[in-house]
Amino acid sequence: MPVWESITSSSPVEILKNIVDVLLVWFVFYKLITIVKGTKAVQLLKGIFVILFANILTRYLGLDTLNWMMEQVLTYGFLVVIIIFQPELRRALEQLGRGRLFARSAMQEEEERDRLIEAFNKSVSYMAKRRIGALISIERETGLSEYIETGIQMNSNVTSELLINIFIPNTPLHDGAVILQKNRIAAAGCYLPLSENPFISKELGTRHRAALGISEVTDAITIIVSEETGAVSITANGDINRNLSMEEFEKQLRKVWFGGEEQVTSTSFWKRGKRNDG
Template identity: 90%
Template sequence: MPGWEIITNSSPVEILKNIVDVLLVWFVFYKLITIIKGTKAVQLLKGIFVIIFARILTEYLELNTLKWMMEQVLIFGFLAVIIIFQPEVRRALEQLGRGRLFARSAMQEEEERDRLIEAFQKSVSYMAKRRIGALISIERETGLSEYIETGIQMNSNVTSELLINIFIPNTPLHDGAVILQKNRIAAAACYLPLSENPFISKELGTRHRAALGISEVTDAITIVVSEETGSVSLTANGDINRNLSMEDFEKQLRQVWFGAEDETSPKSFWKRGKRENG
């Protein structure tokens, strides 16, 4: 076999260089795909693959006219891509000049976290001031698919406007929980299991009991806005932290969701919340 002969006739250093070469090529492709993910360039990439497949198919079926057309598209396609995606190409070159091209994925992840936290802050603040009841559960390691199936499927981006609209009273989706899965709103009007803990404070209503219930059987984080008082609560790991200010809400949500350390609040805030709960 030619491939095996190349390997056997190569020195260990040459083999190692070839392995490193292949790994670097895969790394570059992976980073490029990460960069264009979620942009309109993804659709272009799909179109290119379709054209390449069509070109191979015309060669196999001997469709000469269509083959010639595909060849012209491929020849002039590279120039068309540069013209159409000139802003994206320029941005990528600027990032390369700053040494940030391959660090962009980490930056995008951090920006996405900030965007999600900001969306929750705005929506929770709005609903708390107007005493609009809300129940939002965030999936982590333990899957919430069985609870997602009880609601209305959405698969939507997380925005403060959408969250507020979902919980506006007397609308079709306001009754029940919103569940986030992979940083997207998977479903609304979902049913969560109620906590059976006999030591829960009697002043807690159904939303708080549902938030505690889901935190007892999964590792989900759940946000609760009280319809009666407008107070904001967080539940996780079977504990509840109540009556949070917007500043504390942001800090504790970051800490429990993304593991962000907060120097101003001790790590045992969930235990504090449990003691408050009695």
């Protein structure tokens, strides 16, 4: 076989160079995909693949007129692609010029984190001031699919406006929990398991018990806004931090969600609960 003969006749250095060459090509393609992911370029690329497939099919079936049209599209399509993809190409060149093209994934992740934190800050602050009850669970390593299935599927971007609208009283989705999966709102109106811990303070209602319950069986982070008092709380790893100011809320959420310093437990439920229950 020619390919096998070519491999066996090559020196180890040439084989290594070819392997590195192929890996670099795949890496470049991967980075290009991460650049266009989530932009309109994805849909345009699908259209290009359809045209390429149609060109091959018309040539195979002998449809000369249609094949000629496809050839013309492909011939002049290069300029069209440059015009259509101009924003994406400019962004990629800017990243390359700043030496940040290959660090884009980390940069995008940091920007997405900041966007999510801002959305939570705005929505939680709005609901806390107006005493609008809310329950938001964030999936981490342990999957929450079984709880997502109990609610209304959404698969929506996280925005403060959408979170507020979901929990407005007397709306179809306000009763239940919102669950985030892969930084998107997977579902609303979900049912979470209630905590069965006997040491729970009597002053905690169903929302707080549900938030504690999901934190006891998964590693999810849950945000609670009390409908009675407007107090903001966060549960994680079977613990709850209550009556947080907005500054404390953001700091605590960043710690338990994105890592960093250890979770602050000076206002933890277990300490308060045991004191309240004697």
